[in-house]
Amino acid sequence: MRAEKGECELSLADVADHADGIAFIAWPQDDLDAFEAELPRLCDALTSLRHVAATYLYRGGDYARIERLDRLAQANGLRILATNDVHYHVPERRLCRTSSPASARK
Numbered sequence: 001m002r003a004e005k006g007e008c009e010l011s012l013a014d015v016a017d018h019a020d021g022i023a024f025i026a027w028p029q030d031d032l033d034a035f036e037a038e039l040p041r042l043c044d045a046l047t048s049l050r051h052v053a054a055t056y057l058y059r060g061g062d063y064a065r066i067e068r069l070d071r072l073a074q075a076n077g078l079r080i081l082a083t084n085d086v087h088y089h090v091p092e093r094r095l096c097r098t099s100s101p102a103s104a105r106k
Contacts, residue, residue, distance in 0.1 A: 016045040024049040025081055028069060036072055043076050051081035 003009035024046045028035040043049055052073040054066045070080045 012042070012045050019046055019048060022048060025051045025053050025083075026078070027053045027083075032065065032068060032072075039072060039076050043078070050078055052078050053083045054080040055083045055085055057085070 024042075026035075026039060026042055026049060039052070052069050054069045056062050056066070066080070073080050
């Protein structure tokens with residue numbers, strides 16, 4: 001047994017073995033250098049990988065980051081796919097998010 005009960009341990013080979021009919025999107029984390037090094041391996045293993053997720057993070061440098069992701073995608077035969085990290089449709093709803101856990105405990 002590779003993982004203890006209640007845990008999950010999947011390798012890239014495990015995912016690739018069951019990838020038929022699945023459309024994959026490579027989702028970069030903050031370290032784009034590490035993502036750049038890993039992307040060719042992902043492309044080789046996951047033949048249905050077609051996109052790199054590009055999200056506007058509102059941290060500054062977003063245009064440069066997205067342009068770099070586009071170059072990385074193109075260099076690996078992929079395209080970028082616009083994504084977002086939306087939690088609420090208006091900022092006023094954020095109050096509900098921060099107060100709900102406290103309300104639930106009462």
